[in-house]
Each structure stands twice: as C-alpha cells, then as structure tokens.
Amino acid sequence: MSTTDEPDSTETDTAERHQQSPRRRGRRGIGVAIFTLLVAAVAVGGLWILTGAGNNAAVGAADKTPSATEAVQQGDLAGSTTVTGTLRYADRRSIQSATGGTITALPAEGAVISLGGRLYSVNNIPIFLLRGGLPAWRSFESGMDNGPDVKQLEESLRDLGHFSDEPDERFTWATVEAVKAWQDANGLDDTGTLPLGSFVFSSSDLRIGTVTVKVGDLVGAGTGLFDASSTTQIIETNIPLAEQQLAVIGAAVNVHLPGGATTTGVIESVGTPTEVDGATGQKQTMIPAVVALTDATATAAFQEAAVSVDVPSERRENVLSVPVGAILALTEDEFGVEVEYPDGTTTQVPVTLGLFAGGRVEVFGDGIEAGTLVVVPRR
Incomplete structure (x- = not known):
C-alpha cells in the first residue's frame, strides 16, 4: 500500500478496527480493575500493552517481542x-504421668508407638499403649461394672493375640485370663488386673x-511428659468469612x-467462625x-511446615479461553x-474478558472460536 497522501494512520486504523469489530458498550465500570489485573500479569505472562496507534502499534510491538501462536x-x-x-500431624495431645515417681524410661522424639508398645516407665513400671477412643478413667478388675472401656480392652487383647471370645462390655473370667496372658508375655506379674495409670488408650x-522431661526426673501425677499425635498428617487452614462459600467438605484442593x-x-x-x-x-x-492429604508420601519429609492451599472458587464450563499473555490492552477499558x-x-479482535484461572482467561468476541490462532509472546 502506498504511504503517500495517506490519511492520518491513527484515525484510519481506529476507524477500520471499529468497523470490523464494533466496541462493546457497558464495560467502562470494570475497565480500570481489569486493566490493573492485566498489567500485573506482565510479570508472569508477558502481556502486550498497546496504546494509541491501533494496528500499526500492534505490528510495532510484535516486531519487538518474539512471538508464537496458540489455539483458542x-x-x-x-x-x-x-x-x-500449616502442615502438621493430627490429633495432638499431651501425655501426662498418671502416677508420681521417678521417670525411668522415655520414648525418643519422632518414634512411633503401636498397640501394646511401651510409652514410658515410672519407678521401673512400664506404661503401655492400648487401642480405644475413650480415655482411661478406672482400673480393670474382676467385679467391675460393665462399660465400653472394657470392650476397648478386650479388642486390644484380641488384636494382641490373647483374647479369643467376641469382645463385649463385661469383664469376665475370659477377660481375666487374657489379661494374665498379656502380662506374662510382657514380663509382668500375672495378676489379671490392670491398675489405672498402667496403660493409655489411643484410637491410633x-x-x-x-x-x-528427662530420665531420672521426679514427677507428680498429672505432670506433662511429652507431646504425641497420630501418624497422619493434615493441613489446618483458615478461610475468610467473606469467602465462606469456599469452605465445602469434600472439595478437592491443591497444596503448595x-x-x-x-x-x-x-x-x-x-x-465454626472464629x-x-x-x-x-x-x-x-x-x-x-482441615485438609486431608491424598498422598501421604508427598509430605513425609516434613514434620511441620507452612504451606499454601488453592481452594476452588468460581468455575466455568465449556468456555473459550486463551493464555493471559495473549491479551492486548487496546485502551484503558478495551x-x-x-x-x-x-x-x-494478523488483526486485532476486541474481546470481553471473563474468569481468570491457571494462567488463562475466558474470552468472548466476534470471530473467536475454538482453534482460532492467537499471538502470544514467546517465553
């Protein structure tokens, strides 16, 4: 095309663009906010900021910025x-001494104690871990009242191989014999009774x-000895009240x-809100x-750590989208x-912007359809 006696390029190009794709109305109210968001995207996506010179400015910007194309x-x-x-272990609790005396054995930090394992010793008497969600509140002995704690004890003895009957809430002769067998296996006096303080119940x-505390310390009943938790890691987070619609049980999240x-x-x-x-x-x-992790091995290297959690918010189905870097700022609000x-x-096509997500943005515009090639800055 000859450039002699040509009308002012800015006016001509602007008029041509408006003829090809009439400017959409009613967007000025959100224009500044979207412009600010897109300018911020320069740091991560290579946004093209074009002003005042229409298509000729686009050609100039494209000439200076290595580019490629990507399909809508x-x-x-x-x-x-x-x-x-915060990533941490779940069900944290403090283990306290049930009796007074001298600490004669303690577990190592980071150790895992399983059913039937020794937690600590006072006056050389070991305290064992048994399975159950109810805390211990009484001794186990013949003639005691029925209760769910008895069933917990019998279930533990069964899992340890010492009780063959169906666990129930009655402390019977079979329970006494099972307790004796367990005591004998652990080098204890086989009395058939378990004094309060000689065991700790835990559901895991x-x-x-x-x-x-240290071995040799003299402690009283109720003295805290060490912290403990389950072996399962969780993430504890807080969601702002203004975005409470995001706090949905079962929602899948990404963790960084x-x-x-x-x-x-x-x-x-x-x-509840707090x-x-x-x-x-x-x-x-x-x-x-609280977020449950889907892959426990992914966090095995961490005991406790600060993390970030991406909680799903708005969702659009079956929409057209382009990389954020493909967006041109034609004017402040177009x-x-x-x-x-x-x-x-190439030609510039005005578009309306929708949802931003994952480095992409939803777009609407005349002539924009799946497969349309748009220019993006080459990284």
Whole structure:
C-alpha cells in the first residue's frame, strides 16, 4: 500500500478496527480493575500493552517481542483462592504421668508407638499403649461394672493375640485370663488386673513429639511428659468469612509445599467462625478447615511446615479461553487478542474478558472460536 497522501494512520486504523469489530458498550465500570489485573500479569505472562496507534502499534510491538501462536481452547475453567495453612500431624495431645515417681524410661522424639508398645516407665513400671477412643478413667478388675472401656480392652487383647471370645462390655473370667496372658508375655506379674495409670488408650498409633522431661526426673501425677499425635498428617487452614462459600467438605484442593513441590488434598472438616489475629494485628473472622492429604508420601519429609492451599472458587464450563499473555490492552477499558490467519496476516479482535484461572482467561468476541490462532509472546 502506498504511504503517500495517506490519511492520518491513527484515525484510519481506529476507524477500520471499529468497523470490523464494533466496541462493546457497558464495560467502562470494570475497565480500570481489569486493566490493573492485566498489567500485573506482565510479570508472569508477558502481556502486550498497546496504546494509541491501533494496528500499526500492534505490528510495532510484535516486531519487538518474539512471538508464537496458540489455539483458542474450549473447555472447563476453574478459578481458585489461595489461603495459607500449616502442615502438621493430627490429633495432638499431651501425655501426662498418671502416677508420681521417678521417670525411668522415655520414648525418643519422632518414634512411633503401636498397640501394646511401651510409652514410658515410672519407678521401673512400664506404661503401655492400648487401642480405644475413650480415655482411661478406672482400673480393670474382676467385679467391675460393665462399660465400653472394657470392650476397648478386650479388642486390644484380641488384636494382641490373647483374647479369643467376641469382645463385649463385661469383664469376665475370659477377660481375666487374657489379661494374665498379656502380662506374662510382657514380663509382668500375672495378676489379671490392670491398675489405672498402667496403660493409655489411643484410637491410633502415637507419634512422639517434644519430650519435656528427662530420665531420672521426679514427677507428680498429672505432670506433662511429652507431646504425641497420630501418624497422619493434615493441613489446618483458615478461610475468610467473606469467602465462606469456599469452605465445602469434600472439595478437592491443591497444596503448595516448601521447595516448590505440589500435592493434592480434600477438605475433610469445617469448623465454626472464629476470631483470629490477622497479619496487621487486627482481629479477623475466619472459618477453620482441615485438609486431608491424598498422598501421604508427598509430605513425609516434613514434620511441620507452612504451606499454601488453592481452594476452588468460581468455575466455568465449556468456555473459550486463551493464555493471559495473549491479551492486548487496546485502551484503558478495551482489550483484545491478535488473531493470525492461515496466510500469516494478523488483526486485532476486541474481546470481553471473563474468569481468570491457571494462567488463562475466558474470552468472548466476534470471530473467536475454538482453534482460532492467537499471538502470544514467546517465553
């Protein structure tokens, strides 16, 4: 095309663009916010900021920025909100001495104590771990009242190979014989009774945390000896009250671990709103949530760590999307993409933006369909 006696290029190009794709109205109210969001995307996606010179400016920008093309995709687009959380072991508790005396044995920090294992010793008398969700509150002996704790004891003795009857809530002759057999196997006097304080009930194996006393210390009943937890890791997080719709039991989440590794999990429980100290020191109302990990091996290297959790938020199904880097800022409140045709020519096409998610953005525009090639900066 000859450039002599040509009308002002800015006016001509602007007019041509408006003829090809009339500007959409009613977007000025959100234009500034979207523009700010897109400018922020420069750091991660290579957004093209074009101003004032229409298609000629687009050609100039493209000449300076190595580019490639990518097809418009059609499919589901899911957004997420990122919250912070803490990876730690679940069911933390403090193990206290049930009797007074001298500590003669302690577990090592990080050790795992299983059913029938020795937790610690006072006056050279070992305290054992038995299985059950109810805490111990009384001794076990002939003539005692029936109760669910008796069933817990019999289930533990059965799993240890010393009780062959069906566990129930009655402390019978068969229970006495099973207790004697277990005591004999552990080098104890086979009395058939278990004094309160000689055992600890736990619904799972115990992982030993921080030990706060030393062998040889004289302790009283109720003295804290060490922290313990289950062997299962969880993530505890807080979701802002304003986004409480995200706190959905069963929702799948992505977890970002220290060092850049990622794994997945599921929200398994949601608490009631509570006030916590915010980053600025002001109180914030948050909803506590617990995330169960889907792959326990992914976090095995961590005892406790700060993590971030991507909680699913808005979702669009069967929509068109392009990489964020493909978006052109045509004006302060008009955006577009540069479409490449089979003959290698390109033109700017105004688009309306929808959901941003995973480095992509939902787009609407005349002539935009699945498979349309759009220009993106080459990384």
